[in-house]
Amino acid sequence: MPWKDTMRRVVRQSKFRHVFGQAVKNDQCYDDIRVSRVTWDSSFCAVNPRFVAIIIEASGGGAFLVLPLHKTGRIDKSYPTVCGHTGPVLDIDWCPHNDQVIASGSEDCTVMVWQIPENGLTLSLTEPVVILEGHSKRVGIVAWHPTARNVLLSAGCDNAIIIWNVGTGEALINLDDMHVDMIYNVSWNRDGSLICTASKDKKVRVIDPRKQEIVAEKEKAHEGARPMRAIFLADGNVFTTGFSRMSERQLALWNPKNMQEPIALHEMDTSNGVLLPFYDPDTSIIYLCGKGDSSIRYFEITDESPYVHYLNTFSSKEPQRGMGYMPKRGLDVNKCEIARFFKLHERKCEPIIMTVPRKSDLFQDDLYPDTAGPEAALEAEEWFEGKNADPILISLKHGYIPGKNRDLKVVKKNILDSKPTANKKCDLTNVSKKTTDTTSVQNEAKLDEILKEIKSIKDTICNQDERISKLEQQMAKIAA
Numbered sequence: 401m402p403w404k405d406t407m408r409r410v411v412r413q414s415k416f417r418h419v420f421g422q423a424v425k426n427d428q429c430y431d432d433i434r435v436s437r438v439t440w441d442s443s444f445c446a447v448n449p450r451f452v453a454i455i456i457e458a459s460g461g462g463a464f465l466v467l468p469l470h471k472t473g474r475i476d477k478s479y480p481t482v483c484g485h486t487g488p489v490l491d492i493d494w495c496p497h498n499d500q501v502i503a504s505g506s507e508d509c510t511v512m513v514w515q516i517p518e519n520g521l522t523l524s525l526t527e528p529v530v531i532l533e534g535h536s537k538r539v540g541i542v543a544w545h546p547t548a549r550n551v552l553l554s555a556g557c558d559n560a561i562i563i564w565n566v567g568t569g570e571a572l573i574n575l576d577d578m579h580v581d582m583i584y585n586v587s588w589n590r591d592g593s594l595i596c597t598a599s600k601d602k603k604v605r606v607i608d609p610r611k612q613e614i615v616a617e618k619e620k621a622h623e624g625a626r627p628m629r630a631i632f633l634a635d636g637n638v639f640t641t642g643f644s645r646m647s648e649r650q651l652a653l654w655n656p657k658n659m660q661e662p663i664a665l666h667e668m669d670t671s672n673g674v675l676l677p678f679y680d681p682d683t684s685i686i687y688l689c690g691k692g693d694s695s696i697r698y699f700e701i702t703d704e705s706p707y708v709h710y711l712n713t714f715s716s717k718e719p720q721r722g723m724g725y726m727p728k729r730g731l732d733v734n735k736c737e738i739a740r741f742f743k744l745h746e747r748k749c750e751p752i753i754m755t756v757p758r759k760s761d762l763f764q765d766d767l768y769p770d771t772a773g774p775e776a777a778l779e780a781e782e783w784f785e786g787k788n789a790d791p792i793l794i795s796l797k798h799g800y801i802p803g804k805n806r807d808l809k810v811v812k813k814n815i816l817d818s819k820p821t822a823n824k825k826c827d828l829t830n831v832s833k834k835t836t837d838t839t840s841v842q843n844e845a846k847l848d849e850i851l852k853e854i855k856s857i858k859d860t861i862c863n864q865d866e867r868i869s870k871l872e873q874q875m876a877k878i879a880a
Contacts, residue, residue: 414709415766416685416700419738421714421754430454430467430749431474435721438507440540441584441627441674441691442491444722445749447742449730449802450499451516454749455489455722456481462489462506468520480521482514484528490540496727497549497776498805501529503566505539511554513566515808530810534562534571541585545592547791548783549776550808553595553609555583561597563609565780569812572784573609589632590681593788596638596656598628604640606656610786618659622650627674633701634681637663641675641688649675651688651699653707664707668697678725682769683738685711687754689723696723696741696752714752718745728771729800736764768796774803812848 436444436455444455455464462485467475487507495501500516512528535556545551550567560576561583581600588595594615596606602623606616622628622642630640638654648670653663668675673690680687684701686708696714701707724742731737739754758764773794778787794800 414700414711416683416698416711416738416756419685419698419711419754419756421696421741421752423716423743424751424753428472428751430472431747432477433465433475433748435744435746435749436488438488438490440490441676442540442722443676443689443724444492445724445742445744446492446494446502447724447726447730447740448494448499449727449800451494451520452724452742452749453482453492453494453502454724454744455492458483458488461486462504462508464489464492464504466502466516466521471520480524482516482521482525484512484514484526485510487538490538491542493542493544495544495808496546496772497544497774498808499774499802500805501808503542503544503552503554505542505554505556507538509533509535509538509556511535511539511542511552511564513552513808513810518805529808530566530569530812532562532564532566532569532571534564534574535560541583543586543588545783546588546590546772547592547776547789548778548780550780551592551783553586553588555586555597557582559583561586561595561607561609565784566808567780567810569810573612575607575609575612578605578607578614584627585629585631587631589636590634591788591790592783594632596630596632598630598640598642600627602628604628604630604638604654604659606638610784616656616659618654621652621654621662624648624650626672629675629677631677631679633679634684637701639677639679639686639701641677646670647672649690651675651677651708653701666706666708676723678723678739678741680728680739682728682771683767685738687725687739687741689720689741691722692719694719698754714754716743716752718743720744721746724749728768729773729794729796731796733763733768733796733799734761736767738767763797765797770795 434457446453451466453466463481463483485506485508489504489506491505493503503513505511511532513530515529537557539554539556541555543553552564552566555561559579562571563573565572579599584598586597602620604618604621605614608615621640623645624643626643628642640652649668652665673692675688675690678687687698689696694716698711700709720743722744726740736756736758741752743750770793772791775792777789777792
């Protein structure tokens with residue numbers, strides 16, 4: 401194919417042309433895990449510098465495992481799980497600003513947000529920090545905002561996208577009239593001001609969620625009937641994967657300012673697994689993992705034709721059921737590791753390490769430009785009011801040392817007090833009513849907190865009473 405030749409010619413100058421992947425040794429895998437068999441095209445695995453989370457088979461509900469990264473080897477059947485959902489879990493996503501907070505979406509139509517103890521689970525977790533109810537059908541997608549604290553997006557099979565303020569448990573934006581068919585995936589852009597979606601109606605849409613309007617859309621981005629994916633790149637372009645009319649897998653690059661024709665469109669092969677794209681904005685590399693494939697292909701995106709340059713393929717024997725992707729701050733910079741995947745097999749999770757071979761032991765700053773750190777650039781309220789901010793970057797020169805995470809506190813507002821005034825023009829009387837509403841909401845929140853504290857003190861007293869009476873009984877026995 402002619403484009404392959406041009407691709408090879410351009411790639412020859414790339415510092416990533418020798419990137420190679422290697423699976424870790426058997427004893428560094430996570431073994432004896434019953435990976436979920438639910439028919440859903442999400443990645444089933446989420447990773448951060450502390451934990452790996454995997455959606456598993458669960459009888460009578462939905463569950464996922466959360467393992468500290470060092471907990472390799474055989475995982476006992478009795479190992480505690482996160483199991484509060486009443487239907488299968490379909491998607492999980494770690495909060496980018498708190499390595500102990502994870503969101504899950506489920507067939508039970510709810511989204512749950514969980515706080516994982518610092519050293520992992522010792523008991524199964526059934527109580528989430530907050531349950532977010534608003535979808536009328538199963539929730540297949542959850543995605544945290546990249547730069548604003550406690551802002552979470554969920555998308556369900558009701559074709560609605562809801563954006564939540566997790567800190568108050570409120571649904572603040574509901575985009576329920578933009579998609580006429582199932583939403584395959586949703587991706588935030590770099591500063592979280594826009595989202596792009598791929599849908600069963602073969603359209604790719606770019607949406608401004610706060611203005612609640614479609615900024616750009618492309619009909620039949622890929623003409624085939626099988627699922628598509630669309631993700632934002634750091635420069636604002638959109639990268640898609642899908643299928644041609646002849647069922648060939650395709651990848652394409654689009655400029656949202658002019659979506660008539662793609663910047664690039666390449667055919668790949670005739671496999672039928674959905675291609676899950678994982679993107680590294682620091683190196684402009686996209687890794688494509690097909691569900692059911694046994695390979696990971698990677699491409700470099702540049703602003704020179706043909707724009708999408710094939711780099712290499714990591715191949716293995718076993719097909720992948722899902723894939724987790726480590727954020728940059730979780731990698732080993734001393735080994736020139738530029739990506740780490742967590743490949744799900746039927747009964748195990750196998751880390752795969754992507755490395756750029758270098759002779760020097762010094763820090764390779766061309767491989768590791770400053771990357772998004774764990775600090776949120778905005779509070780939820782600021783984002784909902786219209787502010788934008790790029791991620792706060794950190795240097796990886798001396799490696800990344802995870803700091804203390806603050807606990808996720810949810811202060812629920814009294815929903816009865818705040819009548820929904822969204823998208824309605826209001827007169828001055830409404831404005832004054834709104835201010836009294838917010839004060840009563842704040843008072844309500846304070847009351848809630850005080851009541852919670854009273855309850856926990858009472859519980860403690862109860863426990864102490866029981867303990868005292870037990871000790872007294874022991875004393876009586878000894879004295880007798």
